[in-house]
Amino acid sequence: RESFGEVFSERDKELANKIEAIVFQNAEKVYFPSKGAKASFLATTEIDTSNVNFAEKPLYNTIEDKPKNLDIDGVIERLRLQKVDHNEVDVFLSVGDFSENKGMERVPVILQEYVNKTHRKVYWIGIGSKHKAGIYDELLNEQANWNFESSLFGERVDHNTLLALMEVTDFYIMLQRHSIFDLSTLEAMRAGKALVLSSVGGNLEVNLRDNVILVDMSAPAEAIERLAKANKYDLGLLYITIF
Numbered sequence: 001r002e003s004f005g006e007v008f009s010e011r012d013k014e015l016a017n018k019i020e021a022i023v024f025q026n027a028e029k030v031y032f033p034s035k036g037a038k039a040s041f042l043a044t045t046e047i048d049t050s051n052v053n054f055a056e057k058p059l060y061n062t063i064e065d066k067p068k069n070l071d072i073d074g075v076i077e078r079l080r081l082q083k084v085d086h087n088e089v090d091v092f093l094s095v096g097d098f099s100e101n102k103g104m105e106r107v108p109v110i111l112q113e114y115v116n117k118t119h120r121k122v123y124w125i126g127i128g129s130k131h132k133a134g135i136y137d138e139l140l141n142e143q144a145n146w147n148f149e150s151s152l153f154g155e156r157v158d159h160n161t162l163l164a165l166m167e168v169t170d171f172y173i174m175l176q177r178h179s180i181f182d183l184s185t186l187e188a189m190r191a192g193k194a195l196v197l198s199s200v201g202g203n204l205e206v207n208l209r210d211n212v213i214l215v216d217m218s219a220p221a222e223a224i225e226r227l228a229k230a231n232k233y234d235l236g237l238l239y240i241t242i243f
């Protein structure tokens with residue numbers, strides 16, 4: 001919640017930690033939606049976990065089969081998205097709140113370097129709640145200086161709109177600082193879209209066949225090199241199989 005831009009007093013934090021301790025220390029068993037989620041919790045919690053009964057295996061998020069009759073053309077028109085030739089333009093989609101944890105402000109850094117290296121045309125669609133963190137407004141101010149086209153939306157959309165957006169993209173890119181096991185990542189895999197993800201948390205657990213372009217933000221050159229060589233169509237078919 002602090003990453004959303006909310007302000008917590010010391011009393012607020014004390015109360016939240018006390019509730020967390022009561023819940024975790026008295027649960028019969030504690031499950032997480034990924035190994036990475038558990039690791040993130042242990043790295044950030046302030047409670048004593050020595051007597052918490054953690055489950056040995058995660059309960060991974062799951063999603064249903066792909067819905068039919070998505071109104072893709074209607075979504076493009078309603079959101080005023082650019083219509084592109086996917087052989088000429090690489091479309092990247094990010095779905096997540098504009099918060100510190102989600103790392104949406106990291107995406108333009110990678111995309112600009114990708115354009116510089118490949119001279120490919122790029123179109124980025126970023127969508128999520130802007131909250132109070134100020135990241136969304138900062139991106140809007142920077143938008144005109146990017147070497148690629150973009151459409152940014154500071155409010156969440158309904159689920160069918162999100163699924164339609166998956167169909168008009170080539171790459172799903174999220175560079176979170178903390179990754180759980182996002183439903184949107186699974187939906188991108190189901191739709192056959194290549195994944196470009198930060199090398200943290202639950203993102204590592206969808207990399208079953210060295211299929212994810214993992215980004216180390218402290219040294220992104222290797223990921224950009226791999227992205228430049230990637231065949232988005234072949235990767236898409238692989239993701240459907242892995243999903």
